[in-house]
Amino acid sequence: MTILDIDTDLLSNELQVTFDNVVGVTLSSNIKMDEEKLLDSLQHGINSLFQYTTQNYYHIDSCDSLFSYLFKTYENNFKDFTTSDNDLILLCTISTSLFLSKSSAQSLLLVYLLLNNLDGLEHHIDGVTPYLEAHDLRGLLFWAVKILSSINYDRSSDFNITYEYAPPKVTLDWLKKHRKPEQPMEFWFYNSIIGRSLFLVLYTPKCRYAKCSGCNLPSLSSQDKTTSPSKVYKQVDYVLHESISSGEKNTIKEVIVSNNGNLFDIKTMPTLSLLYSINTLIEELPNLKKIVIESRIEYLNEHQLKTIEEVVSAHEERNIQIEIALGFEIFDDEIRNGYYKKGFNKSDLEKLMPLFSKYNISLKFYMMYKAVPNMSTKNAIADINNASVYAHELFNEYSVGINIHISPTYVAVGTLLEKEFNEGNYEPPGPKEVNKLCNELILYNNVSYYISLNDEGLSYTHIEDDYREFIKLKKKIDYFNSYQKWKDS
Ligand code: SF4
Numbered sequence: 001m002t003i004l005d006i007d008t009d010l011l012s013n014e015l016q017v018t019f020d021n022v023v024g025v026t027l028s029s030n031i032k033m034d035e036e037k038l039l040d041s042l043q044h045g046i047n048s049l050f051q052y053t054t055q056n057y058y059h060i061d062s063c064d065s066l067f068s069y070l071f072k073t074y075e076n077n078f079k080d081f082t083t084s085d086n087d088l089i090l091l092c093t094i095s096t097s098l099f100l101s102k103s104s105a106q107s108l109l110l111v112y113l114l115l116n117n118l119d120g121l122e123h124h125i126d127g128v129t130p131y132l133e134a135h136d137l138r139g140l141l142f143w144a145v146k147i148l149s150s151i152n153y154d155r156s157s158d159f160n161i162t163y164e165y166a167p168p169k170v171t172l173d174w175l176k177k178h179r180k181p182e183q184p185m186e187f188w189f190y191n192s193i194i195g196r197s198l199f200l201v202l203y204t205p206k207c208r209y210a211k212c213s214g215c216n217l218p219s220l221s222s223q224d225k226t227t228s229p230s231k232v233y234k235q236v237d238y239v240l241h242e243s244i245s246s247g248e249k250n251t252i253k254e255v256i257v258s259n260n261g262n263l264f265d266i267k268t269m270p271t272l273s274l275l276y277s278i279n280t281l282i283e284e285l286p287n288l289k290k291i292v293i294e295s296r297i298e299y300l301n302e303h304q305l306k307t308i309e310e311v312v313s314a315h316e317e318r319n320i321q322i323e324i325a326l327g328f329e330i331f332d333d334e335i336r337n338g339y340y341k342k343g344f345n346k347s348d349l350e351k352l353m354p355l356f357s358k359y360n361i362s363l364k365f366y367m368m369y370k371a372v373p374n375m376s377t378k379n380a381i382a383d384i385n386n387a388s389v390y391a392h393e394l395f396n397e398y399s400v401g402i403n404i405h406i407s408p409t410y411v412a413v414g415t416l417l418e419k420e421f422n423e424g425n426y427e428p429p430g431p432k433e434v435n436k437l438c439n440e441l442i443l444y445n446n447v448s449y450y451i452s453l454n455d456e457g458l459s460y461t462h463i464e465d466d467y468r469e470f471i472k473l474k475k476k477i478d479y480f481n482s483y484q485k486w487k488d489s
Pocket of ligand 1: 089203206207209210211212217218260261299
């Protein structure tokens with residue numbers, strides 16, 4: 001079984017772009033590796049660490065030379081900052097795996113192989129495991145730089161190591177085993193139309209509505225009925241003070257704040273915590289432009305909007321946009337409030353539009369693509385396009401900016417949809433169907449769009465299963481999310 005299948009054209013380009021000391025790189029063939037080959041290559045890479053070479057043109061014709069090349073390159077970054085050969089090897093393996101494969105599963109396999117096959121690394125297994133289990137490549141790299149080297153934490157972004165910005169796979173099991181009290185549920189980076197952005201999911205009591213057919217998010221949240229403001233303060237501080245470098249902070253333009261529920265529900269998110277989060281994000285992220293707050297619409301009221309405005313206007317010169325993200329999910333009223341049990345009415349939204357306009361608040365509509373059984377691809381695309389038309393019309397009437405955030409539906413464990421899937425009544429959209437949506441999506445200049453490929457760690461089946469198609473699609477969508485147009489269109 002092939003477990004690492006490298007796109008050699010892509011890799012060749014990336015090597016030349018990423019490492020400025022390289023004059024040229026050629027790769028002679030498709031490089032595929034099974035577990036045995038990976039182990040050989042790891043061994044070869046480790047051996048090469050300790051040999052001197054001045055070569056700066058590489059012809060990479062085998063897995064062994066690829067690994068050796070990467071190990072050697074990372075050795076230059078790390079050798080002056082580590083005290084033991086084993087720490088250097090682990091750092092080089094983590095860096096190599098992050099560079100080689102943008103798929104977390106493949107990258108992590110390399111690290112697993114090393115830990116299980118090289119003596120003297122056992123004492124690091126406990127430190128590495130939470131990151132491996134969450135497929136958290138970024139967290140793993142930061143752990144490695146912090147624990148294995150004497151490098152100043154804030155310089156870690158200078159090491160030419162690429163890593164995906166995909167969210168970690170946080171499950172209930174993971175939360176029970178590994179989450180520290182001061183940690184949020186999870187956070188990750190994504191690229192929005194205004195630039196690099198942070199998605200922060202706070203760990204608080206679960207969504208009190210908890211009825212939507214396709215959603216199992218409440219199972220991940222705290223089962224406590226209430227939380228104290230200070231528990232939330234600590235989570236915000238943990239991310240901003242301990243988990244993100246100052247270089248990264250400078251690049252963040254937008255933050256989506258979530259608690260996998262409703263941030264305007266004071267029972268699950270005390271108002272003080274919400275205000276603290278907003279104020280701290282503004283103070284800690286010097287180039288922040290927008291804060292997106294997730295909530296169901298029934299928890300919103302003018303008093304909260306006014307209080308938020310007071311916090312934001314204390315930083316008037318920063319011109320921060322507040323956006324409220326609403327789970328619309330399906331445009332068709334009958335399906336949304338029938339099968340899906342969303343309990344969201346357009347009339348409730350329309351009643352609040354003048355308030356959003358008054359407080360200069362923009363909106364995000366979370367839409368699910370093909371969220372219910374028996375919905376054809378054609379109807380699912382039409383449903384998303386109807387939401388696009390609606391957003392365009394709302395903007396014309398109220399001058400409230402709207403972002404349509406589209407997620408291809410995944411089958412979340414423990415939901416009605418999972419039952420339908422198991423009974424053969426439902427198939428989630430795969431990369432080809434998502435591509436069709438991309439090709440037929442109606443775009444308006446006064447509406448912005450974001451397509452998410454995130455399964456929130458809850459997926460039973462996943463779009464990534466068709467890996468090659470997924471990678472092509474991801475590149476296309478990443479470009480669209482940043483530039484709001486399709487490449488070459
Ligand atoms: S989709 Fe939102 S409102 Fe519905 S149950 Fe899930 S968290 Fe609650």
